[in-house]
Amino acid sequence: MIIDCHGHYTTAPPALADWRSRQVASLTDPAAPSPAPGDLRISDDELRESVESHQLRLMDERGIDLTVFSPRASFMAHHVGDFATSSAWAALCNELVHRVSALYPERFAPAAMLPQSPGVDPATCVPELTRCVEEYGAVAVNLNPDPSGGHWTAPPLTDRSWYPLYEKMAEYDIPAMIHVSTSVNPAFHTTGAHYLNADTTAFMQLVQGDLFKDFPTLKLIIPHGGGAVPYHWGRFRGLAMALGKPDLEEHVLNNVFFDTCVYHQPGIDLLLDVVPAENILFASEMIGAVRSVDPRTGFPFDDTRRYAEAGKLSAEDLAAVRERNARTVYPRLDALLRRQGR
Amino acid sequence: MIIDCHGHYTTAPPALADWRSRQVASLTDPAAPSPAPGDLRISDDELRESVESHQLRLMDERGIDLTVFSPRASFMAHHVGDFATSSAWAALCNELVHRVSALYPERFAPAAMLPQSPGVDPATCVPELTRCVEEYGAVAVNLNPDPSGGHWTAPPLTDRSWYPLYEKMAEYDIPAMIHVSTSVNPAFHTTGAHYLNADTTAFMQLVQGDLFKDFPTLKLIIPHGGGAVPYHWGRFRGLAMALGKPDLEEHVLNNVFFDTCVYHQPGIDLLLDVVPAENILFASEMIGAVRSVDPRTGFPFDDTRRYAEAGKLSAEDLAAVRERNARTVYPRLDALLRRQGR
Numbered sequence: 266m267i268i269d270c271h272g273h274y275t276t277a278p279p280a281l282a283d284w285r286s287r288q289v290a291s292l293t294d295p296a297a298p299s300p301a302p303g304d305l306r307i308s309d310d311e312l313r314e315s316v317e318s319h320q321l322r323l324m325d326e327r328g329i330d331l332t333v334f335s336p337r338a339s340f341m342a343h344h345v346g347d348f349a350t351s352s353a354w355a356a357l358c359n360e361l362v363h364r365v366s367a368l369y370p371e372r373f374a375p376a377a378m379l380p381q382s383p384g385v386d387p388a389t390c391v392p393e394l395t396r397c398v399e400e401y402g403a404v405a406v407n408l409n410p411d412p413s414g415g416h417w418t419a420p421p422l423t424d425r426s427w428y429p430l431y432e433k434m435a436e437y438d439i440p441a442m443i444h445v446s447t448s449v450n451p452a453f454h455t456t457g458a459h460y461l462n463a464d465t466t467a468f469m470q471l472v473q474g475d476l477f478k479d480f481p482t483l484k485l486i487i488p489h490g491g492g493a494v495p496y497h498w499g500r501f502r503g504l505a506m507a508l509g510k511p512d513l514e515e516h517v518l519n520n521v522f523f524d525t526c527v528y529h530q531p532g533i534d535l536l537l538d539v540v541p542a543e544n545i546l547f548a549s550e551m552i553g554a555v556r557s558v559d560p561r562t563g564f565p566f567d568d569t570r571r572y573a574e575a576g577k578l579s580a581e582d583l584a585a586v587r588e589r590n591a592r593t594v595y596p597r598l599d600a601l602l603r604r605q606g607r
Numbered sequence: 608m609i610i611d612c613h614g615h616y617t618t619a620p621p622a623l624a625d626w627r628s629r630q631v632a633s634l635t636d637p638a639a640p641s642p643a644p645g646d647l648r649i650s651d652d653e654l655r656e657s658v659e660s661h662q663l664r665l666m667d668e669r670g671i672d673l674t675v676f677s678p679r680a681s682f683m684a685h686h687v688g689d690f691a692t693s694s695a696w697a698a699l700c701n702e703l704v705h706r707v708s709a710l711y712p713e714r715f716a717p718a719a720m721l722p723q724s725p726g727v728d729p730a731t732c733v734p735e736l737t738r739c740v741e742e743y744g745a746v747a748v749n750l751n752p753d754p755s756g757g758h759w760t761a762p763p764l765t766d767r768s769w770y771p772l773y774e775k776m777a778e779y780d781i782p783a784m785i786h787v788s789t790s791v792n793p794a795f796h797t798t799g800a801h802y803l804n805a806d807t808t809a810f811m812q813l814v815q816g817d818l819f820k821d822f823p824t825l826k827l828i829i830p831h832g833g834g835a836v837p838y839h840w841g842r843f844r845g846l847a848m849a850l851g852k853p854d855l856e857e858h859v860l861n862n863v864f865f866d867t868c869v870y871h872q873p874g875i876d877l878l879l880d881v882v883p884a885e886n887i888l889f890a891s892e893m894i895g896a897v898r899s900v901d902p903r904t905g906f907p908f909d910d911t912r913r914y915a916e917a918g919k920l921s922a923e924d925l926a927a928v929r930e931r932n933a934r935t936v937y938p939r940l941d942a943l944l945r946r947q948g949r
Contacts, residue, residue: 410794411794415759416758416759417757417758417759417792417794417795419794420793420794421793421794450759451762451763452752452753452759452761452762452763452808452812453759453808453811454808454811454812454814454815454846456842456846457807457811457814457815457842457843457846458804458807458808458811458812461804461807461834461835461839462800462803462804462807462808462835464835465799465800465803465804465807465834465835466794466795466796466800466804469795469796469799469800470794470796470800472796472799473796473799489839489842490838490839492803492807492835493803493804493807493834493835493838495838496832496835496837496838496869496874496877497803497831497832497869497870497871497874498871498873498874499869499870499871499874499897499901499908500798500799500803500831500869500870500871500896500897500908501799502871502901502908503870503896503897503898503899503901503908503909504796504798504799504896504897506899507897507898507899527838527839527841527842528839528841528842528845529839529840529841529842529844529881531840531877531880531881532838532839532840532841532877532881534877535838535873535874535876535877538873539871539873539874554842554845554846555841555842555845555846555849556845556849557845557848557849559841559844559845566841566842566844566845567845
């Protein structure tokens with residue numbers, strides 16, 4: 266089977282964005298009441314329509330069996346308001362993703378967003394993480410290394426303030442995808458700079474630190490093919506040496522994984538060439554940042570299955586990238602699939 | 608011949624760093640006097656020693672004829688102090704690079720750093736730019752898109768506040784390398800994250816804008832192989848489409864060039880495969896971020912000539928990457944070489 270480990274609910278019914286707009290307006294306009302969670306009403310039919318005409322249609326076209334599905338990354342917008350703001354918003358978004366996954370339990374497995382807020386102790390996110398795992402069956406979580414939205418005011422991911430999250434992740438044996446949200450810094454285009462920068466930044470933070478000595482079972486996915494990392498693999502190997510760290514394989518590759526959200530053949534070829542196959546997880550981030558057809562190939566830029574299969578992987582490695590690695594990195598997904606007889 | 612378009616004076620005699628330390632101390636300690644420019648005394652012999660045992664030795668070993676040589680990037684540290692601080696510091700650093708180039712006029716061609724300072728109008732840098740071109744024969748300038756040192760408080764490179772610099776560059780027909788300095792943001796490792804992020808960020812700013820409609824002759828070099836850009840070329844092509852821009856070739860590649868500071872063979876192979884040969888300039892940033900020998904190859908990570916020559920370029924394209932493109936992008940370097948009969 267083919268597991269896409271990186272999908273967001275980018276096509277949620279407009280009522281969700283309307284609710285969020287009212288919430289954001291209430292932060293600055295004393296006359297605008299803050300909406301209650303119950304004000305958001307979206308029927309199951311609306312949910313079905315929102316994915317059947319989009320993600321599910323494309324998954325069927327591309328032969329993708331299951332997507333690890335999380336709230337829209339750019340909508341997390343942790344920089345907005347305070348913890349209460351993020352908390353209400355995350356709860357709603359996670360509930361919707363849970364409902365979609367419950368409607369299509371063989372096609373979507375839920376992953377949670379966290380109610381992060383700039384300057385707020387990450388430990389405050391543990392209850393929502395717990396709720397999503399216990400009540401919704403979340404198989405993963407998205408962790409934003411920059412809740413400020415492009416101002417990068419948070420400490421590195423190796424800082425102890427993040428540890429309560431890692432402890433809970435280790436306890437549940439769920440991985441985190443390290444994924445930022447919208448950039449409000451005019452220097453950074455959200456999907457053209459901020460996302461890729463965050464991937465590179467997070468990886469280098471992990472190279473600099475020794476996080477996995479404290480959390481040997483922790484698993485982190487760096488999306489978008491690892492940002493700039495595989496392209497500069499020699500630089501990172503050399504920097505690890507200069508920092509007195511072991512080889513990257515020993516230092517981070519037991520715990521760090523890259524997805525295949527790289528939207529052209531040469532990029533995927535490099536990824537498959539440089540990074541060990543067991544550290545690569547198939548993904549497309551569809552429907553996401555790049556939605557058009559590449560006029561040079563006639564296929565959508567984000568149809569990453571084509572690139573992965575056209576690469577030089579052995580049949581065994583390709584199977585690992587498409588399915589087996591995801592089962593290893595997401596043990597709760599594997600358990601879910603086994604319960605389904607898959 | 609082989610022109611390395613990206614070298615910094617990373618091996619300046621310790622007196623330079625001592626002078627800077629005194630300058631920095633004077634900013635916060637009222638009892639510490641600010642050093643005068645004349646307090647820095649470095650003899651020609653010291654300059655010779657500093658490069659003959661380092662850059663020149665390696666250039667000879669690797670067959671590099673000439674390096675475009677600029678002050679040490681991580682030492683620019685534009686975030687320190689104010690404009691007067693940066694002005695005094697840039698003047699000293701530029702003078703040293705000029706002196707080295709004057710000692711070895713066939714081996715080094717000077718490029719200038721600018722006295723940028725966070726929040727200060729870039730137009731204030733025009734006099735130093737003028738001085739370096741007129742008095743020192745600078746063939747290029749390094750432009751820092753983030754003088755704050757990792758806080759990214761400056762507007763995008765397409766903002767009109769940068770235009771006075773571009774006007775002067777266009778007048779002199781000199782290119783700029785877009786190069787940040789030290790990160791003081793704990794989130795960003797300087798050479799493992801900040802440098803690469805800046806490259807990606809700058810490129811995307813240029814994709815978002817229409818700078819080259821206003822400056823059709825402006826030439827900008829994105830170092831470190833373009834950060835994450837070539838690896839994600841499909842993403843950038845798709846984003847340009849989504850933004851309603853022309854093809855990248857038409858939109859930016861008449862004006863944007865990538866260097867070859869990518870420290871492993873697969874990375875260089877991807878760069879040469881994806882980016883047109885006329886947009887690639889040979890460079891190594893030696894002696895720089897990664898100084899060790901790659902134990903897998905037995906050669907230094909930053910010996911980029913090996914990778915470039917092992918790539919799949921035609922002889923003509925390889926000659927363009929090694930020499931001809933640099934002569935085109937740096938017209939004043941070409942003029943200098945011609946005056947030397949080269």
